[in-house]
Amino acid sequence: MTTFIQTLIVGLRLGSMYALVALGYTMVYGIIRLLNFAHGDFIMVGGYAIIFSVPAVKAMGLPIWVAVFPAIIVCALVGMGTELVAYRPVRKNGTAMSALITAIAMSLFLENLAQAIPAIGPNPKVATQIFPSSGIKIGKVTLDSSTILTIIIGLAVMLGLYFFIQKTKIGRAMRCVSEDKEAATLMGINVNRTILITFGIGSGLAAVASLMYISAYPKVFTTLGVMLGLKAFVAAVLGGIGIIPGAMLGGIVIGLVESFTMSYISSSLSDAFVFLILIVVLLIKPAGLLGKNVGEKV
Amino acid sequence: MTEKERNETPVLETRGLGISFGGLQAVSDFDIKIYKGELIGLIGPNGAGKTTVFNMLTGVYKPTEGTVYLDGNALNGKKPYEFVSAGVARTFQNIRLFKDMSVIDNVKAACTKDITYNLFDATFQTKKYWEAEQAVEDRAHELLKIVNLDDKASWKASNLPYGAQRKLEIARALGTNMKILLLDEPAAGMNPTETDELLSCINTIREKFGIAILLIEHDMSLVMKVCERIKVIDYGQTIAYGLPEEIANDKRVIAAYLGT
16 A cells, blocks of 8 residues: 555656646647657756756755746747747748658757757766755655655646636637637737747746756756657647647656556566557547547647 | 718728739729728629738738728738737638637637736736736626627637627627727628627627728628628729619629629
């Protein structure tokens, strides 16, 4: 029983992290039908931004996790920059395929650019501890503070985002643009600006995911986002790509599958099971868990 | 031309408006002046270029000749959303609601440009955010009342019956707080009862907002009943412009509709 609960909690922790990254994929896909493969690399950018901000945060006597705020800003700027420099021009003149290739190119570009910057370089950087190491014990289950905080932050961010999209003018504009760009622009919505904000928010979420990642695995390297991004992408597809609650659900499911495979079957099989689940779900529900099987509209 | 000259700037004016696609001249020399409070009809056989005119008046197509003026200001090179900011709103020939959104959110979406709070207010839910959202909520209900859809505010737009969807498109267009409303075949596919409701709805809008309206419509009885003046185009050319009774007896109009 203790193992079960412990596994469940670890799964929720992993799941919150995947969900935040999956949200970034799904928001961008929902609004411009683009699989932004560079999104995983935004996590890497966020990771380095946190590592480089930590000394300043320490010097100011603030708790270390505050370093996430500069990271959010850096990630949002990188995300918006990517949209402005790479995606928008291609969207204007190219096809969906050229946009997809551009996204893959952006991903490789960011990874290699990071390696080329002397302060980063090819060797992994070890991060300081983000959350205090204290923990609480309930019965036989031990919960360290980083696990609890990761889950709480994850839930809070997801709730906040859901509220933002449902109840604010920017969220409404995002939903309109995702449904019908031409009708949206004829209702006075600045479509390009809305897409830019979507990139900013999605990339900002990646920075929060970086914080969660570093608090669990305090090592940052330039290809950090590849596997993490891929699994989060699986989570987004599993939940129904383009659907915000789908990304949250998909992320949690992937986290739980990974954690339960690790403790009950084999830790080396956990990734295999993640992808197996994806294949099974897509065979039964091709549009994902929350997707409707009609056309490509979301 | 029977156009009465007024001593005011027209809300909408076009001079020599024309567009060609490749070698095909779709619309040429389209001139119109619409004053505040007027309701002008735009008719013509299928493929005459009516919707093309609407697309030029809303910035969707860039005219190859001529200029659109709103309150005397040229709108050359502006993007569609800037046309809306300037005060042009439209409905669509084929309904283009945001189907997966609620009825009221459709109207609220059209109010976006008039909501002033920023990303910071939205994130931290400042007082400004709550006040602005409350104001837009009230406004949206107000507009839904005009088209008798207030009781269905929380419905998903795609679940509304056809006639109601057309009326929601009008309410949504009103949300943009426009100076001129372009209605593209609002009565298309409606039964006589729905058309009558639409008519009273259009009258309410005119009384309440005093805006100018340009109406494309195939239902001749509707056009003859509501329009003050009618412009007829065929093959992209204006062939007649005048009062409804003049249009009904115009030889060229009859020829265009029935063939010579």
